[in-house]
Amino acid sequence: MSAGRTDVAIIGGGLIGCATAYYLARRGRRVVLLERGFVGGVSSGVNFGNLRLQGRHLEQMPLALRAQALWEGLEAELGESVEFWRQGHLFVALNEQHAAQIEAFHHECRPYGLETELLDRHRIAERWPWLRGPVVSASWSARDATVNSRLVSPAYARAARALGADIREGVEMTAIAREGAGFRLACADGSEVLCDVLLNSAGAWGGAIAEQFGEPTPVFAAGPVQLITEATGRFLENVIHAVDGSIIFRQTQRGNILIAGHPRVPVDFANRRSRVPPRKLATNLARMLELAPHLSHLTLLRSWTGIEGYFPDMIPVIGPSRTTPGLFHAFGFCGHGLQIGPAVGMCLAELILDGRTPTPIECFGIERFAKPVTADRAHLAAEFEGTLLDKIGAS
Amino acid sequence: MTAPPREPPGTEQAGARAGRARWVRVARFTGVPVRVSVDGIAHEAHAGESVLSAVLAVLGHARLNEFDGGKRAGFCVMGACQDCWVWVDGGRRVRGCGTEVAEGMAISTSAPRLEAADG
Amino acid sequence: MARAVIVGAGPAGITAAATLAARGVDVVLIEEGRRGGGQGYRAAPPGLDLPMRRLLGGDLAAWRRIQARFVALTMPMKGLHERFPGFAGQVEFRPGTLAWNIADSVVHTECAGTLDEIAYDALVLATGATDRIMPVPGWTLPGVYTLGGAQTALKDQGCLIGRQVVFCGASPLLYLAALQYARMAGAAGARVVGVLDTTPFAEKRRALPDLLAAPGLLLKGLGLLAALKVRGVPVRHGVRLSAFTGTDQGEGAGVDGVLYQDAAGRTQRIECDAVAFGFGLRPESQLAELAGAALRYDPTFRQWFPAQDADGRCAPKVYVAGDNCRIGGARAAEAAGLIAAHAALADLGLANGGTDTQLVAARRTLAAMERFQRGLARAFAWPHHWAAGMADETIVCRCENVTVGAVRGAVLDARGGERELNRVKAAVRCGMGRCQGRFCGNAAAEIVAAALGDAQAEPGRLRAQPPVKPLPVTAAPKEPVT
Numbered sequence: 001m002s003a004g005r006t007d008v009a010i011i012g013g014g015l016i017g018c019a020t021a022y023y024l025a026r027r028g029r030r031v032v033l034l035e036r037g038f039v040g041g042v043s044s045g046v047n048f049g050n051l052r053l054q055g056r057h058l059e060q061m062p063l064a065l066r067a068q069a070l071w072e073g074l075e076a077e078l079g080e081s082v083e084f085w086r087q088g089h090l091f092v093a094l095n096e097q098h099a100a101q102i103e104a105f106h107h108e109c110r111p112y113g114l115e116t117e118l119l120d121r122h123r124i125a126e127r128w129p130w131l132r133g134p135v136v137s138a139s140w141s142a143r144d145a146t147v148n149s150r151l152v153s154p155a156y157a158r159a160a161r162a163l164g165a166d167i168r169e170g171v172e173m174t175a176i177a178r179e180g181a182g183f184r185l186a187c188a189d190g191s192e193v194l195c196d197v198l199l200n201s202a203g204a205w206g207g208a209i210a211e212q213f214g215e216p217t218p219v220f221a222a223g224p225v226q227l228i229t230e231a232t233g234r235f236l237e238n239v240i241h242a243v244d245g246s247i248i249f250r251q252t253q254r255g256n257i258l259i260a261g262h263p264r265v266p267v268d269f270a271n272r273r274s275r276v277p278p279r280k281l282a283t284n285l286a287r288m289l290e291l292a293p294h295l296s297h298l299t300l301l302r303s304w305t306g307i308e309g310y311f312p313d314m315i316p317v318i319g320p321s322r323t324t325p326g327l328f329h330a331f332g333f334c335g336h337g338l339q340i341g342p343a344v345g346m347c348l349a350e351l352i353l354d355g356r357t358p359t360p361i362e363c364f365g366i367e368r369f370a371k372p373v374t375a376d377r378a379h380l381a382a383e384f385e386g387t388l389l390d391k392i393g394a395s
Numbered sequence: 396m397t398a399p400p401r402e403p404p405g406t407e408q409a410g411a412r413a414g415r416a417r418w419v420r421v422a423r424f425t426g427v428p429v430r431v432s433v434d435g436i437a438h439e440a441h442a443g444e445s446v447l448s449a450v451l452a453v454l455g456h457a458r459l460n461e462f463d464g465g466k467r468a469g470f471c472v473m474g475a476c477q478d479c480w481v482w483v484d485g486g487r488r489v490r491g492c493g494t495e496v497a498e499g500m501a502i503s504t505s506a507p508r509l510e511a512a513d514g
Numbered sequence: 515m516a517r518a519v520i521v522g523a524g525p526a527g528i529t530a531a532a533t534l535a536a537r538g539v540d541v542v543l544i545e546e547g548r549r550g551g552g553q554g555y556r557a558a559p560p561g562l563d564l565p566m567r568r569l570l571g572g573d574l575a576a577w578r579r580i581q582a583r584f585v586a587l588t589m590p591m592k593g594l595h596e597r598f599p600g601f602a603g604q605v606e607f608r609p610g611t612l613a614w615n616i617a618d619s620v621v622h623t624e625c626a627g628t629l630d631e632i633a634y635d636a637l638v639l640a641t642g643a644t645d646r647i648m649p650v651p652g653w654t655l656p657g658v659y660t661l662g663g664a665q666t667a668l669k670d671q672g673c674l675i676g677r678q679v680v681f682c683g684a685s686p687l688l689y690l691a692a693l694q695y696a697r698m699a700g701a702a703g704a705r706v707v708g709v710l711d712t713t714p715f716a717e718k719r720r721a722l723p724d725l726l727a728a729p730g731l732l733l734k735g736l737g738l739l740a741a742l743k744v745r746g747v748p749v750r751h752g753v754r755l756s757a758f759t760g761t762d763q764g765e766g767a768g769v770d771g772v773l774y775q776d777a778a779g780r781t782q783r784i785e786c787d788a789v790a791f792g793f794g795l796r797p798e799s800q801l802a803e804l805a806g807a808a809l810r811y812d813p814t815f816r817q818w819f820p821a822q823d824a825d826g827r828c829a830p831k832v833y834v835a836g837d838n839c840r841i842g843g844a845r846a847a848e849a850a851g852l853i854a855a856h857a858a859l860a861d862l863g864l865a866n867g868g869t870d871t872q873l874v875a876a877r878r879t880l881a882a883m884e885r886f887q888r889g890l891a892r893a894f895a896w897p898h899h900w901a902a903g904m905a906d907e908t909i910v911c912r913c914e915n916v917t918v919g920a921v922r923g924a925v926l927d928a929r930g931g932e933r934e935l936n937r938v939k940a941a942v943r944c945g946m947g948r949c950q951g952r953f954c955g956n957a958a959a960e961i962v963a964a965a966l967g968d969a970q971a972e973p974g975r976l977r978a979q980p981p982v983k984p985l986p987v988t989a990a991p992k993e994p995v996t
Contacts (some may be wrong), residue, residue, distance in 0.1 A: 038937055045940065079929075150940040158929040167930075229987060230948060231461050233506060255461065276980065278615045278622045282629055285987045297486045299984035301948060417657060417768070417788075421698045422672030426561030443559030448671040455768050456656045462915045465762035468656035470912070470953070472663035472670075473553055474546055475644045475798070477948030477984060478912065488986070492666070493547065495559070 003192035006032040006166070008352060009185055011173050011209065012202035013039035015337060016330045018156035018167070019345025020199055022078075025163035027353055032193050033157075033165065034185070036172035040153025042272070043203050044338065046306030047224055048248060048260040049083075050239060051145040051339045054091050054116050055105060057315055059363045060340060061112035066359055067343035068143060074342060078159040082151045083253065088238040089144030090128070091116075092291070093136045098243035102139035116141045130235065133291040146239060146250060149338055156345075176212065182326060197352050199328045204269060204309035206317070206331025210366060214323045217369045218312055219332045220392045222264040222384055223274045223305035227284055229298040231255030240291065244382045247287035257295060259288050263385045264335065267307045276303040277385075310334045312375035312392070314383070318344055318364035320351065328352060329366050417468055418451040431500040440496045447472065447479045447491030450502055457481055457491055458504050482507055515540050516862045519621050519634040521613045521801060524552020525844045526836030527640035528584045529851030530858075531605055534636070535587065537864050541605045542632055543588070544623060548609045550584035552642060553662055554844050557581055562672050568697055569669065572734060576844060614981035616805040619831060624981075629991045636831055636858035639802050639820075640851060643837035645685070645792030646817070647953045648897055648960075651905060652758030654912045657769040657788045661687040664790035668694060674704050676788025680772045682710035682755055683791040684894040686843070689738035691790055696745045706747045708784045710774055712793075713895045714752035724889025727882045731845075752777035754900075758789050793896050796956055797838045800978035805832045811972045814891050815841060816898055817956060818975045824877075826854035833858055841891075846883035849876035898973075901960035910961065911954040913947020920944070921958050925965035933966060935959050935974030948984055951976035 008024055010017045013035025021031045033039075051071055056064050070077075075084055093099040106116045117140040124131060124138050157167045172188040176198070185193040200209040207219035236251040245262040252258055261284040267274040281303055289296055309332035311317070316334055321327035330348055337344070343359065350357040375394035384394075424441030431440050433453040440449040447469050450457045456466035457479045469479035472492045479491035482503040518534045520527045523545035531541045543550075549557045555577045558564050567574055588607040608625065615622040621632045645660035652658070659667070659675050661683065667673045674695060681692040688711060696706045725732045742749055753774045760769040771785045799820050803809060806829035807820035819839050826833040833854035836847035853876050859865050906919030920942045925931045932938045935945075935958060944958050945951030951958070959973030 038934065041937075154930075154932075154937075154941070158927070161930050230984065275617060278617050278620075278631075278980065279991075281981070281985070282990050286990060289987065296988050297482070297488050298987045299480070299488060299948075300981060300987050300989075301984055302946070302950070302979045303981070304979055415765070418667060418671075418673040418675060419677055419702045419704050420673050421668070421702045421704070422558075422562055422564045424559075424561050424672070425563050441561065443561045445671055448667070448673055451673075455766075460654070460762075460915060465654065466656050466767040467654065467762070468768070469659065470654075470663060471644055471660045472666040473644065474983070475949060475952050476660075476912070480948070480984075495548070 003184065003194045004032065005194045006030045007195065008032075008197045008199060009034065009183065009193050009195035010199045010201055011185075012200070012206070012331070013153065013157065013167065013169065014042070014201060014203050015040060015044035015153050015156065015341035016333070016344055017199065017201035018153045018160060019342050020201065020330070020348045021165045021167065022156050022160040022163070023345050023349035024352065025160045025165040027349060029353065031160065031165040032195065033160070033167045034171050034173045034187065034193070035167070035169050038169050039157040039167065040150065043306045043308045044153045044341070045150045046226065046304055047149045047335070047338055048226060048258060049146045049149040049338065050089070050241070050248070051147060052089055052239070052241070053114050053144050053339070054089060054109070054139055054141040055243070056336070058108055058112070060315070060336070061109060061114065063340050063343050063347070063359050063361060065113055066346070067340045068145070070342035070346065071145060071147070078155045080155050080158070082155050083148035084145060085147070085253065086143065086145040087250070088140060088142045090238055090240050091139040091141070091243055092240060093138060093243050094134050095136060099137045101243055102137065106139060114141065114143070130294050131240075131291060132293050135291070144239065147338075152338070152341075176209065178324075197326050197328065199330065199348060199352070201330045203331055204307050206309060206329060210317070210321075210329055213321055213327060215321060215329075215366050215369070217317060217332065217366065218373050218375070218392070219309050221267050221269040221307050222310055222388055223267040223307060224260060224264050224335055225276050225280050225284065225303065225305045227259040227281060227300055227303045229257040229259070229295070229300050232257070232295070232298055246382065247284065247291065249288050249292070256301075257288070257298065259284055261287055262383055264308070264383060264388070265305060265385050266388045266391070267305070269307065272307065274305045274307050276305050308333070308335055312373055312380065312394070316364055317366045318347070318361050319366065322365075322367045415455040416452050417455045418448060420452065429496045429498050431496050431502055433502045434504055442495070444496050445492055446481060446483070446489060446494045446496055446500070446502055449496050450481060450491060450504065454504065456504060516635040516864070517542065517633070518636040518638060518858060519544065519632050520638045520640060521621070522552070522640035522642055522836070522838070523547075523550035523584065523607070524640060524642050524836060524847060525555060525580050526847035526851035526854070527638065528580060528587060529848045530638045530640060530835055530855040532583055532587050533852055533855035534858060535605045537859055539636070539859070539862070539864065543605060543607045544611045544613050544621070545607065545609050546612050550588065550607070551577075551580055552844070552847075553666065555580040556666070556669055558670060558672070564669070564672055569694055571693075571697070572737070580844070612983055613801055614983060614985055616801055624985055624989050627986050627989050629989050634831065636833065636862060637805060638833045638835055638851070638854050638858065639805065639838060640836045640847070641798040641801055641838040643795035643797050643841060644952060645687070646794045646796040646896065646956050648793050648900055648957050649904070649908050649910050649918070650755045650758055650791065651908045652760060652769065653791070654909055655758055655760045655762055655769040656767050657760070658758050659788070659790050661685055661691045661790045661792035665691045665694060668698060674699060674702065674788070675790060676786065677702070677704040678707045678786045679704070679788045679790060680708045680710065680784055680786045681706065681790050682712065682753075682772060683793050684712045684897065685792045685794050686735070686890050686894055687792060688894065689735065689742060692747065693738050693741050696742060696747055707786050708772070709742060709747055709749040710753045710755065710772065711749065711751045712753055712755060712897055713893060714777065717895055718893045721889040721893035724885050725893065727885035727889065731886060750776060755791070756781070794891065794894055795837055795841050796952070797841065799838055800950070800982040802828055802832070802834050802838065803978040804980060804982070805829050807832065807834065809975060814888050816896055816973065825857035826850060827857055831861070840884065842880070842883045842887050846880055846887070849879040849883070852876045853880065898960045901957065902964040904961065910957050911944040911947060913949050914943045916942055916944040916954070918961055921961045922965045925962055935962055936977055938962055939976060945976045950979065950982065
């Protein structure tokens with residue numbers, strides 16, 4: 001097969017890759033996206049669908065707020081439903097430490113333009129009379145929203161295709177070579193792609209590509225567990241989210257209860273398989289029932305997880321390569337990529353086409369891993385299962 | 396051939412057993428009688444009888460589909476289709492075809508109101 | 515001592531359990547129902563006065579054999595030692611228990627809300643099959659059941675599904691279920707008002723060479739047809755089912771008729787208050803998949819089965835036997851259970867060396883039954899070609915109320931449609947409900963294949979997800995897990 005020429009090649013068809021392809025195509029650039037499976041199939045389409053603003057790293061706030069504005073107009077922009085629902089988000093403090101965290105965030109997020117409302121137990125009981133468990137206080141953010149994550153990447157991919165982007169599912173990139181000022185990509189199906197600019201949005205596999213260009217990172221893979229019950233009568237119009245992430249649940253518009261909860265679990269990265277550890281089901285269900293005992297009559301229908309890329313500092317890599325002109329990285333979104341995804345795609349399109357973006361994203365540069373980074377076990381203990389922390393050498 | 400007899404509206408209690416029972420018993424249970432109720436209608440079942448069989452001895456349906464309200468009366472009768480889940484004793488869920496009746500069991504074909512209120 | 519876990523107490527599971535226990539293996543036999551025997555050879559609840567001879571006819575002896583084996587197995591003092599000289603192992607029967615997941619050589623179970631874990635040295639999955647469904651408009655109406663469901667209502671509960679029952683579809687169960695109903699219906703004033711076979715009679719003649727692999731069963735099948743005719747039950751061949759009519763709303767909700775096109779293309783209607791239908795069987799293969807088995811497409815049956823070697827090995831320490839891996843019926847299941855158990859014994863280092871004559875016979879039976887089943891697949895053909903012409907508004911996923919049009923639309927989306935069944939599921943929820951695609955999966959695969967315009971393409975399959983059946987959210991281990 002002869003090599004196809006394009007302006008930008010994107011490796012990895014998750015939300016980041018698909019959104020970037022869309023915004024590049026919208027600005028008239030030729031884009032080829034290579035996805036070895038299906039778009040959004042491994043990580044972007046298997047998450048809880050939380051477009052959460054509260055509790056974000058403050059350095060992510062400008063990006064997050066830009067993203068939320070994009071989300072709010074996304075269905076009109078893409079021409080199809082992603083089940084966007086501005087339903088609000090209740091951050092629930094289960095102990096005094098959590099309470100202090102949400103109170104601090106309440107003040108810290110205001111300069112960025114995010115308003116949260118602090119609620120005491122009395123106010124919580126008024127609005128969520130069924131809520132039980134050791135709830136100390138809570139923080140309400142009305143602008144937080146949810147989507148059906150399964151629908152988002154395919155919607156972006158279809159919209160990008162409509163603008164002329166070449167989204168190739170089932171095509172695996174097998175080798176990258178520098179060619180002049182650009183790149184030559186070889187694929188498993190024998191095809192080749194020549195491009196001026198290359199975006200590495202390969203998720204948990206993005207580390208291998210970065211490493212090839214002399215930029216090793218401590219990226220590792222983990223899975224967020226999701227459970228879903230049968231549909232029941234409507235009672236919950238917003239996300240309930242323990243501050244430490246130990247339990248997160250919401251009711252879908254059809255009435256099912258979608259349940260998530262940290263710690264994230266190990267996955268079979270080499271074989272690209274992820275499975276929910278069986279014991280995780282009872283653990284997360286018990287945590288939900290502690291807060292919502294009136295749901296005890298329901299049955300659980302399904303469980304699933306996926307393969308997400310993480311860094312020990314729990315923020316992604318976004319930005320240009322420091323070794324290779326024309327190469328950009330955006331991977332390892334640490335389980336927080338869905339909400340910021342559209343803005344990341346927009347910023348990458350700006351970086352690629354304009355050389356700069358108005359949104360501050362310097363803190364996400366890959367150069368922060370130029371010196372060794374150690375994983376802080378205490379900091380990550382609530383986020384990941386112990387066996388996973390052992391594997392990444394957290395201490 | 397004639398259509399099955401139809402009950403006029405408003406004769407729910409009296410007509411339940413005679414007119415709307417879906418299943419037709421052709422073999423008797425000889426064991427101890429077990430008193431149950433199906434949507435408030437008293438019914439004498441027997442040890443060994445399934446909840447689904449008790450419900451369909453009284454009514455023409457076992458549940459309502461939660462998305463269109465359409466009546467359903469089970470389908471596979473062997474625990475695979477999950478289309479005969481009912482409520483018993485005010486909240487517990489059971490699969491009708493795989494659960495045996497118990498004395499005093501109050502079976503309901505529709506969801507009891509979600510007890511989300513305080514208290 | 516080695517421990518074997520067996521899931522499913524039908525002919526395959528019971529035979530495997532007996533064979534393993536006889537060689538000193540500790541056996542845990544898990545059964546979701548309350549009693550042993552499987553769907554075909556089930557034991558009615560104690561106290562149900564079923565005339566088994568009248569109901570089962572020529573199947574009575576096989577039913578007695580399976581039930582006797584089960585009773586001997588689970589009550590060892592009563593006869594296991596006599597039946598199996600050298601018996602040493604224990605059999606623990608766990609009824610009412612759902613095996614909901616398998617991971618890392620552990621079976622995860624739920625019984626009455628309590629979760630448990632059973633580690634195994636060998637796992638025999640004998641989880642059986644259920645009816646395969648091609649939707650017919652109106653198939654979700656009250657009073658419409660699977661062929662297996664109609665039989666279960668009768669054999670497990672002593673009930674008919676209605677007073678005027680139509681049996682339809684294309685399945686080895688079609689005539690069997692209809693005749694069992696015809697035998698039992700008279701006393702209650704009920705009757706079988708029609709049998710509508712969707713396969714043209716000519717296909718049955720073409721299937722004869724394969725069906726002759728089991729002449730006894732062929733004769734039995736012909737006997738069923740003759741017995742129905744003697745009883746005056748109208749039997750039609752080569753029909754196309756147009757709709758099950760009726761309403762699911764209000765006081766009179768229920769099916770009230772079957773609309774069909776006869777072999778000459780004329781529209782016909784039968785009034786009824788119950789319908790039993792099905793199109794052969796589909797394997798309960800979810801647990802095998804979770805245990806690590808690869809799934810393989812079989813073009814004869816147009817569906818996917820766990821890939822296995824000749825002895826039922828499908829993954830390390832995992833064996834499959836019976837209809838869950840190879841649609842074959844009860845005799846094949848018994849043979850496969852014996853073969854799988856011997857494979858497990860060999861892998862555990864407990865083989866007795868010599869060639870077991872029983873084993874040789876079992877292999878011969880299995881080979882004959884396989885050929886016979888291929889004949890049946892032709893004689894009772896899966897109407898996959900219906901998928902292309904099915905009306906958009908027909909419901910295909912009865913759990914989530916997803917229509918044929920929605921599934922088709924996901925494929926034919928002008929802006930870039932999906933080409934794979936699990937992606938269609940993700941887009942339109944077909945197969946996402948309580949039954950996890952058991953009753954829509956085969957048809958949805960055909961609808962996707964037809965929409966893709968490649969009738970020869972392998973229809974896809976929905977992946978298994980734990981729990982394989984719904985679990986109560988209150989399910990918890992007896993001992994809190996730390």
